[in-house]
Amino acid sequence: AQKVTQAQTEISVVEKEDVTLDCVYETRDTTYYLFWYKQPPSGELVFLIRRNSFDEQNEISGRYSWNFQKSTSSFNFTITASQVVDSAVYFCALSGNSGGYNKLIFGAGTRLAVHP
Amino acid sequence: GAGVSQTPSNKVTEKGKYVELRCDPISGHTALYWYRQSLGQGPEFLIYFQGTGAADDSGLPNDRFFAVRPEGSVSTLKIQRTERGDSAVYLCASSQRGGEAYNEQFFGPGTRLTVL
Numbered sequence: 351a352q353k354v355t356q357a358q359t360e361i362s363v364v365e366k367e368d369v370t371l372d373c374v375y376e377t378r379d380t381t382y383y384l385f386w387y388k389q390p391p392s393g394e395l396v397f398l399i400r401r402n403s404f405d406e407q408n409e410i411s412g413r414y415s416w417n418f419q420k421s422t423s424s425f426n427f428t429i430t431a432s433q434v435v436d437s438a439v440y441f442c443a444l445s446g447n448s449g450g451y452n453k454l455i456f457g458a459g460t461r462l463a464v465h466p
Numbered sequence: 467g468a469g470v471s472q473t474p475s476n477k478v479t480e481k482g483k484y485v486e487l488r489c490d491p492i493s494g495h496t497a498l499y500w501y502r503q504s505l506g507q508g509p510e511f512l513i514y515f516q517g518t519g520a521a522d523d524s525g526l527p528n529d530r531f532f533a534v535r536p537e538g539s540v541s542t543l544k545i546q547r548t549e550r551g552d553s554a555v556y557l558c559a560s561s562q563r564g565g566e567a568y569n570e571q572f573f574g575p576g577t578r579l580t581v582l
Binding site: 387392394395397400441450451454455456457458 | 497501506507508509510511514522524525555557559564566570571572573574576
């Protein structure tokens with residue numbers, strides 16, 4: 351079975367703080383992809399980042415960075431110098447070869463509130 | 467270009483009624499997905515179309531739910547004998563091709579269904 355767990359239900363920070371969103375996943379697939387999506391109050395899911403299971407290199411893209419550790423099945427996401435516009439619900443998701451990569455398995459989401 | 471569009475944006479119906487939810491994918495995208503998002507939860511996969519055919523309907527909760535995509539473009543999700551538990555936001559997504567996780571899924575704004 352595949353499962354994504356986001357233990358943090360809500361996080362509240364003050365603008366310019368760094369914030370890390372945790373994600374732990376379970377899968378028996380040999381090849382899989384991990385994603386982060388953002389859902390602002392408007393409701394539309396916006397793709398942020400994607401990582402495949404063979405590439406554990408951590409990267410930074412602007413204010414976003416992610417830490418993929420296969421040994422602990424974690425795919426954490428960090429926003430540096432948070433801004434009010436970052437306020438949204440963030441979802442971690444998994445897609446594996448057993449499902450033909452056709453279904454995304456989402457976590458329950460973490461609601462991030464950035465206050466001025 | 468235009469993104470994924472969904473109509474109606476809101477639908478209120480009474481228990482036992484029949485509803486249809488429409489999805490217009492991004493032009494040229496052959497893969498189309500339906501998800502359901504209950505309050506406070508992440509989206510849950512319902513069904514995936516590759517072209518006109520439903521390649522994976524493993525997420526449909528029961529036989530009251532079915533979806534069609536007769537011409538390989540617009541899709542309609544149909545729910546018979548609606549129940550209060552069907553109340554949720556129904557999300558549609560499309561991607562250039564199915565079966566490839568690096569083809570990102572683009573999501574529409576969703577249809578909020580309320581069953582009274």
